[in-house]
Amino acid sequence: MVSRVKIRELSDVTGVTVATLKYYLREGLLHGGAATAVNQADYDESHVRRVRLVRALLQLGRLSIADAQLVLAAVDDDSIAIHDAFAVAQDAMVPARDRSGPQYAAALDEVVAFVRRHRLQVRPDAHVLEMLADAVVTMDDLGFSDALGTPRLASFDGLLEMALPIAEFEVASTRDDITRAEQMEYTVIGTITFEVAYAALRRMALEHASAIRFGSRRKPRRTD
Amino acid sequence: MVSRVKIRELSDVTGVTVATLKYYLREGLLHGGAATAVNQADYDESHVRRVRLVRALLQLGRLSIADAQLVLAAVDDDSIAIHDAFAVAQDAMVPARDRSGPQYAAALDEVVAFVRRHRLQVRPDAHVLEMLADAVVTMDDLGFSDALGTPRLASFDGLLEMALPIAEFEVASTRDDITRAEQMEYTVIGTITFEVAYAALRRMALEHASAIRFGSRRKPRRTD
């Protein structure tokens, strides 16, 4: 059953104002409805789903409109092989910033060496390399360099070893009874939501460890 | 040797424009220099370090100026115990967003149950709970709910078990031969930089797994 609704109801269902939906339409983040007259169009579940995806990209993933456009273009373009579309989406999810300076170049070299050492199949121009280099530069700047281990970035060896089987499982669980676009959508959603979830788990673990290490005097038992 | 420099040199060293440094001074993100006359002041390494910390919060951590103020206030306020300051900083690092709606409340309940199940010492009002709930809501919205396991969020059990010893190690490696402010600084930097680094490692692992699963036709061997 295809729900043929007007923009107002799309707004009600998704919780996004009509004005904003129109804005998304203008920006090409959302495909138009099926026109029934010169100024009438019907929206269906595909629109509801897309609006939710857009919101996930913008709010949870904290992407800019421009980057969301890139991701969605890759999702939608059937002429792009799924692995390449995945790459485009991944790249768009790394925020741009100034990366000039020799310090940054050195960090990037270390990251590339790390990737080579682990024989990872990561594109040499993947933005994720810059992302890791950003973190390394900041650690260096602020005196965390010894936390990186010897050789440099060795501290990440174990974490990568943990991440690999999880990633393999995640990728392997990609269903192949769904369309390419759906696969892409799942991949994008998975990347974003799990990233946030993992970061949250890590922070919870940190707070827990901090509570134990530094003692929590919260909720002191009543002396009665 | 204390380097007594004017704002221009602070700008040169940090790569942040004078105008922006003045802005940070106004906003209280950066403490003023030692006044030597009515319109003269000297800056030292403490300023260099603070500027780098601010930039790390804003660019790598993607905090707003307002949230950076909260974090830095917690770092600077010696009257706050280190564990409580850590909590403030952690909370400020979760971006604000609209979290009304029953769907969100349900997700939050599940997160709280998860925390209780694992007997985590996490404040009941910690923002990180909302962060995880955000991810859960988005997963539900977009059909990832079965990826959460049974009981709900069970898929995260293993990850949390991995994260706990790492967090314990990280917290345990806090040096106690440095000042409280320095400890706080390290904690904040560590939270941000490692979070970015872990996310990057995860994405690399994903790209690697994707390359293997979906085959990479990049750089096809020459037939010669």
Place this chain on the structure above:
DNA sequence: TGTTGCGGATAGTAGAACTATCCGTCTATG
């Protein structure tokens, strides 16, 4: 002694993400 830079205050700007208004059309209700 004058040019250059400084600190502090105030005002202005660019970009991002919406938000509001208008207008001609359609359509549901009575």
Place this chain on the structure above:
DNA sequence: CATAGACGGATAGTTCTACTATCCGCAACA
């Protein structure tokens, strides 16, 4: 079949954030 209210599309305006520029009186240095 008249008409009030949505609708789609276009355009202009708003809000917020993170800067950026200008001005001013004073200090330092040549």
